[in-house]
Amino acid sequence: MSIQAAATTAREEFVSTLTAAGLDAPWLEPGPLIRPKKSAMRAAVWRWRDIEPLVRRTPEFMAPGRGAERRILRLDNPGVPERTAGHTISIAVQYLLPGEVAPAHRHTPNAIRFMLHGEGAYTTIEGDKFVMRRGDLVVTPSMTWHDHGNEGHEPVMWTDALDSPIVRYLETLAMDPYEGETQPVRTGPPARHLHYRWETARAELQRCAPDPYDDVIMEYLDPATGDSVIPAFGCYLQMLRPGGRTRAHRETSSAVYHVVEGRGFTTIDGVRHDWAEGDFFAIPPRAAHAHGTEGTAPAVLYSVQDVPLLRTLGFYRVEPA
Ligand SMILES: [Fe+2]
Numbered sequence: 001m002s003i004q005a006a007a008t009t010a011r012e013e014f015v016s017t018l019t020a021a022g023l024d025a026p027w028l029e030p031g032p033l034i035r036p037k038k039s040a041m042r043a044a045v046w047r048w049r050d051i052e053p054l055v056r057r058t059p060e061f062m063a064p065g066r067g068a069e070r071r072i073l074r075l076d077n078p079g080v081p082e083r084t085a086g087h088t089i090s091i092a093v094q095y096l097l098p099g100e101v102a103p104a105h106r107h108t109p110n111a112i113r114f115m116l117h118g119e120g121a122y123t124t125i126e127g128d129k130f131v132m133r134r135g136d137l138v139v140t141p142s143m144t145w146h147d148h149g150n151e152g153h154e155p156v157m158w159t160d161a162l163d164s165p166i167v168r169y170l171e172t173l174a175m176d177p178y179e180g181e182t183q184p185v186r187t188g189p190p191a192r193h194l195h196y197r198w199e200t201a202r203a204e205l206q207r208c209a210p211d212p213y214d215d216v217i218m219e220y221l222d223p224a225t226g227d228s229v230i231p232a233f234g235c236y237l238q239m240l241r242p243g244g245r246t247r248a249h250r251e252t253s254s255a256v257y258h259v260v261e262g263r264g265f266t267t268i269d270g271v272r273h274d275w276a277e278g279d280f281f282a283i284p285p286r287a288a289h290a291h292g293t294e295g296t297a298p299a300v301l302y303s304v305q306d307v308p309l310l311r312t313l314g315f316y317r318v319e320p321a
């Protein structure tokens with residue numbers, strides 16, 4: 001046996017001994033110790049013209065009840081193995097017909113509703129009932145009992161944002177059904193500030209000074225603490241003024257946007273993505289992005305971004321692109 005063959009045999013023996021001992025030596029593979037990893041999340045746009053007719057067909061195939069508690073269609077990012085809008089953010093559109101109830105339950109993921117269409121929707125959280133009108137935002141904190149219903153005469157639609165991908169990654173997913181379909185509703189002021197009304201948010205946005213990267217933007221903040229509405233995500237309302245073009249930047253956070261009003265475009269890593277009212281779009285971490293509007297009307301965007309999560313971990317970075 002040559003010296004080289006003996007060395008190879010010794011190395012192979014060493015590797016099999018390592019494996020048997022439950023160990024790995026990353027230096028056995030060529031390349032850097034901390035390997036670069038491409039973002040699984042991709043830039044994506046979901047069109048309202050595709051979403052809406054499909055959402056309206058969902059009652060043909062399911063009725064909300066125990067076992068199938070929420071009639072939702074989830075945004076599926078082609079790069080994310082868990083089939084959510086982003087690797088941290090799950091976004092769905094929920095649909096309820098008049099008289100329907102989505103039964104009460106609680107779970108570890110936090111949820112944020114943003115009302116899209118229809119009158120008569122409500123969410124009850126720990127006995128406090130919140131009537132949701134177009135543009136209202138309602139926060140369902142982790143492990144709070146919640147049920148939804150439609151007391152109106154037309155179907156209702158809202159969008160749900162959940163931190164469930166993070167909860168799943170942390171292997172701390174828990175969910176309990178409530179003993180009844182709905183919770184008894186308390187009277188009097190709610191125990192916590194969980195309902196952010198459209199008129200209030202829109203008026204506050206009007207008072208904000210423009211920013212070169214986001215034009216006019218405000219974050220929904222818990223008035224009791226000044227913190228983001230849930231620990232992992234910030235929710236933002238943003239107005240791009242007519243003909244405006246923002247400067248491009250890169251952030252280590254990721255974002256999913258919903259177009260509340262108007263039309264425009266977002267350039268993500270050099271690719272222009274046009275959007276119009278009702279559309280959703282996703283911006284992956286570290287992608288250079290800038291927004292612009294078309295026409296003479298402003299565009300209003302609602303977004304959910306994992307900035308607070310990245311900040312808490314010390315990983316939030318932003319730089320001009
Ligand atoms: Fe839920």
Ligand SMILES: [Fe+2]
Nearest residue numbers: 213249251289
């Ligand atoms: Fe940004």
